[in-house]
Every structure is written in structure tokens, then in C-alpha cells.
Amino acid sequence: MNKFKFWIKIRDSFWFTPTVYGAFSIISVVVFHLIDEMILTDLEHRLPEILFIEEEIAKGLYTSLVTAILTMTTISFSVIMVVLTTYSSQFSPRTLQDFMQSKVTHHVLGVFSFGFIFALGNLVLLGMHDTMVGPILMSIIAIVCLAFFIYFIHHASKWLQVSSLIQFIHVDSVKVIQNYSNKKDFGEYETWDEEEVKNITERSTHELLSKHSGYIQKIEWSMLVKWAKEKETVIVLKQEIGNYVTKGLPILSVNEKIPVEQLETIEEWIIIGNERTDLEDIEFNIQKLVEIAVKAVSPSINDPDTAIDCINRIGSILSDLGKHYKNVGFLTDQEGQLRLIKRVKTFEDYLYKSFYQIVYYGKEDVSVCYGILEILYKIALSNNEELKRKVWAFHYYIVNSIAWDSLEEYDRRHLESMYDKLKQACGK
Numbered sequence: 001m002n003k004f005k006f007w008i009k010i011r012d013s014f015w016f017t018p019t020v021y022g023a024f025s026i027i028s029v030v031v032f033h034l035i036d037e038m039i040l041t042d043l044e045h046r047l048p049e050i051l052f053i054e055e056e057i058a059k060g061l062y063t064s065l066v067t068a069i070l071t072m073t074t075i076s077f078s079v080i081m082v083v084l085t086t087y088s089s090q091f092s093p094r095t096l097q098d099f100m101q102s103k104v105t106h107h108v109l110g111v112f113s114f115g116f117i118f119a120l121g122n123l124v125l126l127g128m129h130d131t132m133v134g135p136i137l138m139s140i141i142a143i144v145c146l147a148f149f150i151y152f153i154h155h156a157s158k159w160l161q162v163s164s165l166i167q168f169i170h171v172d173s174v175k176v177i178q179n180y181s182n183k184k185d186f187g188e189y190e191t192w193d194e195e196e197v198k199n200i201t202e203r204s205t206h207e208l209l210s211k212h213s214g215y216i217q218k219i220e221w222s223m224l225v226k227w228a229k230e231k232e233t234v235i236v237l238k239q240e241i242g243n244y245v246t247k248g249l250p251i252l253s254v255n256e257k258i259p260v261e262q263l264e265t266i267e268e269w270i271i272i273g274n275e276r277t278d279l280e281d282i283e284f285n286i287q288k289l290v291e292i293a294v295k296a297v298s299p300s301i302n303d304p305d306t307a308i309d310c311i312n313r314i315g316s317i318l319s320d321l322g323k324h325y326k327n328v329g330f331l332t333d334q335e336g337q338l339r340l341i342k343r344v345k346t347f348e349d350y351l352y353k354s355f356y357q358i359v360y361y362g363k364e365d366v367s368v369c370y371g372i373l374e375i376l377y378k379i380a381l382s383n384n385e386e387l388k389r390k391v392w393a394f395h396y397y398i399v400n401s402i403a404w405d406s407l408e409e410y411d412r413r414h415l416e417s418m419y420d421k422l423k424q425a426c427g428k
Contacts, residue, residue, distance in 0.1 A: 014105075014109060017106035017109065018110045018113040021110035021113045025114040025118045026117060028114075029121035029122060029125065030121075032122075033122070033134065058134065059126055061135050061138060062119045062123040062126070062134075066123065070116055072112060072146075072149045073116065076109065076112065076149065079152070079153070079156045082156075083159055086160060087099060091165060091295065092288055095169070097278075098278075104152070105152070105155070108149070108151070108152040111144065111148045112145060112149075114141070115142065118138065122138060162292065163309065166289065166292065166310060169288050169289055170317065172278055172285060173286070173317045176279070177320050180324045180325070180326070184221070186221065186222060186331050186332060186334070187331065188326065188330070188332075189328065189331075189332065190329065190330075191329075191330075192338060197341060200255075200341065201236055201341070203255050204236040204254055206253060206254050206255070206259075208251050208252050208266070208267065209250055210248060210249045213244070213245065213247050214245065215242065215243070215244050215273060215275060216239055216241050217273045218271040218279060219270050219280075224266060224331075226333075227265070227266050228333075229333045229339055231258055231262070233257070233258055234255065234339055234341065235253075235266075235339065235340045235341070236341045237251070237252045237340060237341065237343065238250050238252055238253065239252075240342070242281040251270060252270075282350075283345065283350065286353060287353070289310045290310070290314070290354065290358060291357075292307075293307040293362070294361050294362075297362040298361070304365050307358065307368055307371070308368065308371040311355075311358065311368070314375070315375030315376070315378055319382050323383065327344050328342075328344060329342055329343070330342075348390055351390070351394045355397075358372065359372065359397070359401045360401075363401045364403070366411045370414060373395075373398065373418045373419060373422055376398070377421045379391055385427075388425070389426070391422075392422075392426040392428060402415065
């Protein structure tokens with residue numbers, strides 16, 4: 001299995017971290033039991049008797065703490081299920097993975113697993129003699145488990161707040177955008193000689209087909225460029241990160257001189273999984289915020305303020321994206337030779353995907369319409385002239401969706417004032 005794909009499964013699973021803690025707990029039980037035996041054998045008459053704990057007392061301590069830690073673990077799992085149910089029903093099913101990949105959740109369950117196994121292991125190994133190290137350590141571990149349990153309740157209650165979830169998605173999106181500007185070991189170009197591109201595309205007849213259905217989660221650009229350089233060819237990529245591909249769908253093509261069999265060697269650098277991930281897919285993060293906003297304006301929830309918060313966060317993401325965005329469709333090796341042609345999402349695509357569902361479901365809510373116009377104004381205000389032109393071209397889609405004739409006077413005046421600001425920001 002590809003290392004990245006395995007890491008994705010580990011990141012989104014609840015079992016891996018507790019398993020590691022559990023294994024370490026078993027090792028700790030054996031080690032400290034041997035230390036206990038050594039102390040009792042060599043230092044029994046040199047240490048004060050108050051440090052030694054009778055077997056019955058130790059057994060009672062271990063038994064009580066096994067029950068207590070198991071109870072805390074059960075309550076924690078119940079809280080986790082409440083959070084996941086809330087996310088799925090009120091926010092978006094796509095946001096489940098945000099909570100599931102939270103390191104705090106994983107480590108809390110890991111600490112509980114450690115404490116439970118440590119107490120149970122010491123209870124099993126408890127012999128017909130007094131003990132010393134085990135009960136002392138168990139008392140410390142019990143206090144640590146209690147502290148983690150209290151913190152987890154605080155952590156879960158914070159995650160249940162929609163504002164915290166929106167903030168997390170926003171911060172995660174900023175990290176993805178910042179990765180766009182990281183230094184790479186290949187060249188990036190927005191334009192290339194059209195005649196050369198046409199000739200390459202026409203000669204690229206050997207295709208790599210998808211062996212199974214799923215979402216493209218990650219593409220190893222460096223490895224693809226390196227492979228194309230070794231084969232002295234150009235890869236024509238036909239899919240983008242985040243696209244859903246069906247079995248047998250062409251993913252890429254190369255020059256007819258390259259045998260189809262050799263294409264299988266590069267299949268591991270295009271990761272296809274059952275779910276979309278937010279590691280390199282900024283559109284997926286925007287989709288989460290859109291779904292939260294759409295549910296917020298639905299009649300069953302009727303929470304326009306949450307929708308406006310989502311719109312503001314989307315606008316902040318788009319503003320950051322506008323500063324780092326490059327319409328890169330051509331990758332070259334270090335010698336400047338064209339090695340990969342890929343599809344790109346334009347900034348207009350991101351604008352449309354960010355607002356079309358919110359406009360459709362929230363166009364009758366004046367506050368939502370005002371929020372969209374206001375965030376377009378802020379995007380235009382904080383970006384260059386090219387982005388301003390794109391925002392101005394897109395704003396007609398928003399404005400034409402508003403039923404101006406049916407608005408009350410104060411509503412119309414409110415929207416028109418923001419529309420004037422947008423015009424001024426775009427230089428119109």
C-alpha cells in the first residue's frame with residue numbers, strides 16, 4: 001500500500017494511537033514489575049515500611065481504577081458519538097473527518113488505553129507479596145487520566161460550537177494555500193508555446209486508466225516530473241486533485257513511444273481513495289463551509305448569522321488564494337524542458353463553487369445577499385487589478401439573482417450602499 005494512503009487511513013482512524021499507547025503500557029507493566037521485584041529483593045530491609053503497599057490494598061486500588069478508567073473511556077466514546085452525530089446532522093457529513101483527525105481526541109483515548117491496560121496488567125501480575133512501584137505509578141496515571149478526561153470534555157464542548165469548526169476549517173485552508181508558494185524542485189509556468197502543446201497532446205495516445213473508482217487525494221508532482229525526464233517524454237494529466245474518477249477512466253496520457261506497461265510504475269504517485277481529503281484540495285475545504293452555510297439558511301435551522309460567518313471565512317480564503325494563486329498549467333524539469341501539462345482551476349471557478357449554492361438557497365435572505373456583496377467588496381479591496389476584474393465580472397451573477405423589485409425600501413437601500421462600495425473597490 002502507498003505510504004501516503006496508509007498515513008491517511010491512520011490519520012482518520014481511532015484505533016492506531018490507542019494501540020501504540022496500549023503496546024507501550026504492556027511493556028511498562030513488565031518493566032516496572034521487574035523493577036518492583038528487584039527493589040523488594042535487594043532493598044526491602046533498607047527502605048521504610050511506609051513505602052511498601054500490601055497486596056490486598058494494591059488489589060483494591062487496581063480493581064477500582066480499572067473500573068474508573070473504563071467508565072471514563074465509555075463516557076468519552078459517548079461524547080465522540082454525540083459530536084459526530086451533531087456534525088453529520090447539523091453541519092456537514094464532510095466535517096466528520098476534521099474531528100476524527102484531531103490529535104487531542106486520539107491521545108485522550110490513548111491515555112485511557114494506557115491506564116486501563118497498566119492497571120489490569122498489574123492486577124494480573126500481583127503476587128503473594130507486598131508491592132511498591134506499581135501502585136505509586138498507578139496513582140499518578142489515574143490523576144493524569146482524570147486530567148485528560150476533564151480536558152477532553154472541554155475539547156469536545158468547544159468543537160460542538162460551530163464557530164470553532166468554521167475557524168478550524170479556515171486555518172486548515174490557509175495552510176493549504178501557503179503550501180502553494182513553497183519552493184519546488186521543478187519549474188511552474190502559466191503559459192507555453194501553443195503549437196508545441198498541441199503537438200504533444202496529439203501524440204499522447206497511450207493512456208493510464210484508473211484501476212478503481214474514487215477521489216484523487218494527492219499527486220506527487222516531483223516524482224511525475226522526474227519520471228517524465230527519465231523517459232524523455234511529456235505527461236498530459238487529464239484529472240485534477242479532488243476529481244472523482246470511475247474505474248477505467250483515463251487519468252493521464254504520454255507519447256505513443258512509451259509502452260503502456262511502463263505507465264503502471266507511476267500509478268502509485270497518483271493517490272486515489274474513497275473520500276476527498278483537505279491536504280491539497282482547497283476546494284474541498286470551501287465545500288465544507290458552503291454546506292454549513294446552506295444548512296444554516298435552511299428552514300429547519302434558520303441561522304443566517306452562521307451562514308454569514310461561513311461567507312466571511314470563504315471570502316478570507318479566497319482573498320488569500322488570490323494573493324498566492326497562479327494559473328500554473330505547465331511543469332518543467334530543472335533544465336527548463338516541458339515535462340507535464342495539467343488542468344487548472346481558475347479563480348473564477350473558485351468564486352463560482354464558493355457561492356452558487358449559497359446564492360440559490362439564500363437569495364431571499366437580505367442578510368445573506370448583503371454578506372456576499374460585502375465579502376466580494378473586501379476581496380476586491382485587498383487584491384490586485386486582475387483579481388478585481390474577475391470579482392467584478394462574477395458579481396453580475398450575484399446581483400442578477402437578487403429580486404430587487406420585491407425588496408423593502410430599507411433593504412434595497414442597504415444592499416445598494418454595499419453595491420456602491422463594491423463598484424468603487426473594483427474601479428467602476
